[in-house]
Amino acid sequence: MQDIFAELTWRGLIHQTTDDDNLQAWLMAQSRTVYAGFDPTADSLHVGHLLPLTMLRRFQRAGHRPIAIVGGATGMIGDPSGKSKERNLLSREQLAANVEAIEQQMRGVLDFDSGETSALMVNNFDWMQKFSYLDFLRDVGKNFPINVMLAKDSVKGRLEKTDSGMSYTEFSYMLLQAFDFVYLNEHHGCELQIGGSDQWGNITAGIDLARRMRSVQLYGLTCPLLTKSDGTKMGKTESGAIWLSPERTSPYKFYQYWINIGDDDVSNCLRVFTDLPQDEVEALDKSRADEPHKRESQHRLAEELTKLVHGDAGLQRAQRATEIFFGKEIDQLSDAELGEIFEDVPSQELPRDRLSGEGLSILDAFHESGLAKSKGDARRAVQEKGAYVNNVRVEDFGRTLTQDDLISETSMVLRRGKKKYAILRFV
RNA sequence: GGGGGGUUUCCCGAGCGGUCAAAGGGGUCAGACUGUAAAUCUGAUGGCUAUUGCCUUCGCAGGUUCGAAUCCUGCACCCCCCA
CATH class of the missing domain: 3.40.50.620 (HUPs)
Structure with missing residues (x-):
């Protein structure tokens, strides 16, 4: 006992x-x-x-x-x-x-x-x-x-x-x-x-x-009832609650929620939610004080909880998606992998022949993906150096997209700024 | 019932005949810095085209004028004061 x-x-x-x-x-x-x-x-x-x-x-x-x-x-x-x-x-x-x-x-x-x-x-x-x-x-x-x-x-x-x-x-x-x-x-x-x-x-x-x-x-x-240091409820975001079912909140989003817990709250979360023993929690506290940029606490928290709720497979999916979302250029992927990693990302279907000939204007692509609310907005995004295709920055708004830009059988990945993605699927 | 004030672009709020797509702030979006943080700094913020413009927008509908967000008339809504 x-x-x-x-x-x-x-x-x-x-x-x-x-x-x-x-x-x-x-x-x-x-x-x-x-x-x-x-x-x-x-x-x-x-x-x-x-x-x-x-x-x-x-x-x-x-x-x-x-x-x-x-x-x-x-x-x-x-x-x-x-x-x-x-x-x-x-x-x-x-x-x-x-x-x-x-x-x-x-x-x-x-x-x-x-x-x-x-x-x-x-x-x-x-x-x-x-x-x-x-x-x-x-x-x-x-x-x-x-x-x-x-x-x-x-x-x-x-x-x-x-x-x-x-x-x-x-x-x-x-x-x-x-x-x-x-x-x-x-x-x-x-x-x-x-x-x-x-x-x-x-x-x-x-x-x-x-x-x-x-x-x-x-x-x-x-x-005790849990609240975060900013007074908001634990587990709530602007877009709603963080659910435990993968259908309502993907493992990636779940994982990201914990990764983004503030320094002020993460120690409490480690104690309250994880099974990590006391010495390990204290070691993480120390790590956070000495090398805050490493964010070991957050990583450990996200890892433990995602594994608990979504299992090893769910954790792997979340971490894979995280690598892609915050990594560099996207290499060849299959549609299936892409769909899994980007399941939270809105996608648009366009007819495949838009890619032939001259190709699809980058401005139209951003506009139609929903990442830009007009072509002017898309142009602005490019000028601001905030537009990416397959995680590669677009330098020129005269750029067009062709077959060569497909990253999987049918799709390419557009990004605006650091975190906002959209998938274009050509069928 | 009488008198006065208001309605501006996502929000607040300037503008009161042309130089107005319309000051300023907030928000939002990018970029830099960073720890996928906070703070800070920089830029952007109607649409289409391009850099020369064109179109749409200042409660709604008419009118005056070469020209209106700005003046006039009517309508709608809101607020305040006196009954």
């Missing part, structure tokens, strides 16, 4: 526990069953879910048994915690599809075949759907004093805001999550619930309920 508590402490992953004095010893005493919940609001998890997921993984590796619960039932209600507005309800079909997709993603992170400590995945819809409203009120609702519920931050905050309000439905969310804990305790021997610090109210509600219904003592542990 490893000392998971000590590890979580140095990583800065403990925000609050329900029993600061005894939890560490309790976890060392024997293998425990731990759970965290995930709301199936989309068909993929995103970076925001990575923390609880890796938390479960840490517990599992330390010799405990993780349960991931996807909230097929709670997702139908919507957790008011940390939300300032009433949420839209998802359809049953949508939820079922989301639950299934999320289950698949979890399989890559948690070990579902390790004997005693095998991870378990459950869906609270399975037991909640059978509950009749009256039974629920009698068995569960009876144990919830309204005054306690009203005192919870998640409720209080909403009621204080005069413009937001809160429906009875969302108010009841807490009961469902609390009952999950009791159910998991009864059927799977689960004794510890983990979650973000915004889950404190829901977690303690579950502990209270278990005491009243089953006279057992359960535990809770929350992690």
